[in-house]
Amino acid sequence: MDADVAIVGGGYTGLWTALALRERDASLRIALLEAEICGWGPSGRNGGFVHGFWTQLASLRELVGDGAALELARAGSRILPGIRAFVEQRGEDVWLTERGYLKVSAAPFQDAALERAEAAARALGVLGDRVVPLSEAEVAKRVRSPRFRRALFFPECATVQPARLARALRRAALGEGIALHERTRVTRIRAGSPTLLETSAGSLRAAEVVVATNAWMTGWKPVRSRLTNFGSYAVLTEPVPHLLEQIGWTGGEAIADWRMFVHYFRTTPDGRVLMGSGSGPIGHGGSVDARFTADGPSAGRAELGLRKLLPGLAAARVTHAWGGPIDVSADHQPFFATVPGTRIHYGAGYSGHGVGPAWIGGQVLASLVTGADDEWTSLPLVTRRVPGLPPEPLRRVGGGAVRAAILACEEREEDGLPASQLARLVARAPALLGMQIGTR
Ligand SMILES: Cc1cc2nc3c(=O)[nH]c(=O)nc-3n(C[C@H](O)[C@H](O)[C@H](O)COP(=O)(O)OP(=O)(O)OC[C@H]3O[C@@H](n4cnc5c(N)ncnc54)[C@H](O)[C@@H]3O)c2cc1C
Numbered sequence: 260m261d262a263d264v265a266i267v268g269g270g271y272t273g274l275w276t277a278l279a280l281r282e283r284d285a286s287l288r289i290a291l292l293e294a295e296i297c298g299w300g301p302s303g304r305n306g307g308f309v310h311g312f313w314t315q316l317a318s319l320r321e322l323v324g325d326g327a328a329l330e331l332a333r334a335g336s337r338i339l340p341g342i343r344a345f346v347e348q349r350g351e352d353v354w355l356t357e358r359g360y361l362k363v364s365a366a367p368f369q370d371a372a373l374e375r376a377e378a379a380a381r382a383l384g385v386l387g388d389r390v391v392p393l394s395e396a397e398v399a400k401r402v403r404s405p406r407f408r409r410a411l412f413f414p415e416c417a418t419v420q421p422a423r424l425a426r427a428l429r430r431a432a433l434g435e436g437i438a439l440h441e442r443t444r445v446t447r448i449r450a451g452s453p454t455l456l457e458t459s460a461g462s463l464r465a466a467e468v469v470v471a472t473n474a475w476m477t478g479w480k481p482v483r484s485r486l487t488n489f490g491s492y493a494v495l496t497e498p499v500p501h502l503l504e505q506i507g508w509t510g511g512e513a514i515a516d517w518r519m520f521v522h523y524f525r526t527t528p529d530g531r532v533l534m535g536s537g538s539g540p541i542g543h544g545g546s547v548d549a550r551f552t553a554d555g556p557s558a559g560r561a562e563l564g565l566r567k568l569l570p571g572l573a574a575a576r577v578t579h580a581w582g583g584p585i586d587v588s589a590d591h592q593p594f595f596a597t598v599p600g601t602r603i604h605y606g607a608g609y610s611g612h613g614v615g616p617a618w619i620g621g622q623v624l625a626s627l628v629t630g631a632d633d634e635w636t637s638l639p640l641v642t643r644r645v646p647g648l649p650p651e652p653l654r655r656v657g658g659g660a661v662r663a664a665i666l667a668c669e670e671r672e673e674d675g676l677p678a679s680q681l682a683r684l685v686a687r688a689p690a691l692l693g694m695q696i697g698t699r
Pocket residue numbers: 267268269270271272273292293294295296297298299300301302303304305306307308309310443444445446471472473474475491492493535581582583584585609610611612613614615616617
């Protein structure tokens with residue numbers, strides 16, 4: 260087959276890109292190739308937190324400076340209006356619940372991260388506006404837990420039912436005349452004019468190609484020195500609206516703590532609670548295997564988080580548990596680019612926070628495809644230099660040791676106990692070596 264643009268991957272990134280391209284040029288022949296079905300990857304099974312970059316101001320300032328950090332955070336403010344307009348115009352119900360995001364310190368050792376974020380917001384003049392400090396008493400008015408201390412509240416955050424959003428995007432893509440080829444795995448991309456894509460079901464020639472395969476991209480040569488993958492797991496309880504009322508968590512806020520291996524939790528419209536933990540195993544050499552979907556201990560850590568942080572929900576039975584791969588960049592921010600000398604564009608590195616940013620990813624990739632020099636291609640997501648990661652097997656072995664040490668520290672400190680000296684030393688190794696990944 261022939262197409263003007265071929266998009267590989269039918270998650271949020273691929274689907275938003277297809278729709279952004281259609282908006283810009285009604286005549287483009289766009290084909291989207293998905294190995295399974297659209298939304299089969301993390302886009303259909305994530306925690307459903309939708310936010311931009313206000314929560315990450317402190318690290319963004321260090322990465323790209325104050326001006327670019329603010330520019331990116333302001334661009335992120337366009338995500339929710341973009342998603343809201345999409346669902347309203349198309350009459351879709353993705354359970355969009357716009358009630359903000361509470362980042363709460365759940366142990367004394369987490370206060371420092373909160374204070375850093377607060378100081379960054381103050382320095383950039385957005386404290387009290389995009390980032391609202393809440394005292395322990397104010398937190399208790401939104402949700403009661405003996406673990407919760409102070410919090411920062413980020414008004415620009417929503418939750419969605421992730422698979423509903425993926426299905427809505429798929430319907431929209433079909434409605435807009437995008438040629439959707441599901442169960443069509445791309446096995447090889449040969450750059451050229453046009454570029455040739457070999458697939459499990461035939462081949463396709465396209466002038467422009469977008470690779471939007473997220474964690475499956477990790478072993479691909481153009482990105483493999485800057486991208487690795489991890490597992491991320493979540494558990495879901497039975498409906499417990501009466502218990503939510505008892506702990507006062509009826510406002511629909513999304514919540515997370517300030518650990519590096521963050522616990523994040525939210526409610527659903529039928530009164531269930533989802534608790535996720537980003538503490539799954541590290542991949543090796545870019546492969547995505549069973550460790551990303553069937554790792555019992557990682558799902559166990561998500562449930563342990565639920566029991567520890569929300570003891571008022573002790574009677575809530577866990578009915579579902581699942582995992583998926585996340586694509587982690589060396590500086591924990593997504594990056595978008597064109598492979599030099601080709602018309603192959605890509606975006607990856609959401610580092611477990613892609614639900615909202617994939618909307619921006621769609622605009623950026625549409626600009627790269629159309630050759631536009633605009634507000635999207637000037638974002639630091641495109642212009643910054645992304646640091647490299649150590650090569651394999653050091654990445655997996657060293658990364659695994661650091662991950663285990665940080666987990667050990669965070670679990671001890673969460674219970675008010677000191678971590679062992681060895682764990683603390685190994686946990687600090689990346690920072691001592693001047694690396695940004697794996698630092699806390
Ligand atoms: C358990 C879990 C919870 C999460 N919770 C949140 C959250 O609450 N908030 C948040 O912001 N982020 C969260 N994330 C991350 C978020 O889901 C991702 O960042 C986001 O969905 C990435 O979208 P994507 O389209 O880039 O990738 P994906 O959704 O992974 O889509 C990539 C697609 O490419 C396809 N593919 C792969 N290889 C090929 C090939 N060779 N040929 C054709 N197709 C191919 C895959 O089948 C897949 O459908 C979570 C992730 C997990 C796993």
